[in-house]
Amino acid sequence: MVRLADLKSGQRFLDVGTGTGGIALEALRRDSNIKVTAVDFTLKMIQVARQGKDGDKISWLQADGQNLPFKEVSFDVVTSGYLIRNVSDPVQAFREQTRVTAPGGKVICLDTAPPPDNFLKPFILLYLKIMIPFLGRLVAGDKNAYDYLQESTRAFKSPEELQKIMTDAGLEKVSHKRLMFGTQVVLKGSRPRDKQA
Ligand SMILES: C[S@@+](CC[C@H](N)C(=O)[O-])C[C@H]1O[C@@H](n2cnc3c(N)ncnc32)[C@H](O)[C@@H]1O
Numbered sequence: 607m608v609r610l611a612d613l614k615s616g617q618r619f620l621d622v623g624t625g626t627g628g629i630a631l632e633a634l635r636r637d638s639n640i641k642v643t644a645v646d647f648t649l650k651m652i653q654v655a656r657q658g659k660d661g662d663k664i665s666w667l668q669a670d671g672q673n674l675p676f677k678e679v680s681f682d683v684v685t686s687g688y689l690i691r692n693v694s695d696p697v698q699a700f701r702e703q704t705r706v707t708a709p710g711g712k713v714i715c716l717d718t719a720p721p722p723d724n725f726l727k728p729f730i731l732l733y734l735k736i737m738i739p740f741l742g743r744l745v746a747g748d749k750n751a752y753d754y755l756q757e758s759t760r761a762f763k764s765p766e767e768l769q770k771i772m773t774d775a776g777l778e779k780v781s782h783k784r785l786m787f788g789t790q791v792v793l794k795g796s797r798p799r800d801k802q803a
Pocket residue numbers: 622623624625626627628629645646647648651669670671672686687688689692693
């Protein structure tokens with residue numbers, strides 16, 4: 607996802623719903639000359655994220671991704687990883703990401719996708735239903751959280767639906783690529799050059 611962002615030195619990068627900061631820290635690792643800002647509305651997540659390598663070089667903020675505390679045109683690239691499945695109004699979340707992005711800038715989203723209709727589907731469904739809760743219990747000691755994860759993955763929007771949501775929010779040239787046997791999707795769009803958000 608960070609590779610897709612194709613960041614250039616000096617660019618302003620925002621990660622929304624940053625969690626423990628994996629995407630923001632990776633962006634900075636790839637180019638230490640970019641200006642990285644990351645927001646999440648859960649304070650505890652940000653406290654952990656701050657402790658990552660070079661975490662002190664990132665501006666961490668507690669904020670709602672559906673009402674970002676930035677002026678219009680504040681960033682060149684805006685990303686979100688596994689945020690959209692959690693927000694109450696995905697169009698509003700992308701509208702905000704579009705508003706704070708510079709004309710011609712990129713908005714990139716990574717999320718889960720329901721498995722595509724092919725011969726792998728029954729195996730993927732079995733993996734989601736049995737293996738994910740099992741691993742959740744084994745590694746994190748929390749089966750319920752991982753039950754939620756697999757249920758919401760199966761019920762989540764298709765990449766085509768997400769693509770339409772991003773377009774409805776004002777982005778253009780929106781495209782997507784499925785990853786990991788089609789169970790993950792990365793979507794990319796840009797803010798039109800001549801559009802006011
Ligand atoms: C599944 S985690 C993903 C974290 C990280 N992006 C990653 O890929 O590892 C989703 C994160 O989104 C945050 N979140 C959910 N709704 C949000 C909102 N409306 N505004 C900001 N953050 C939100 C949660 O606190 C959580 O840290």
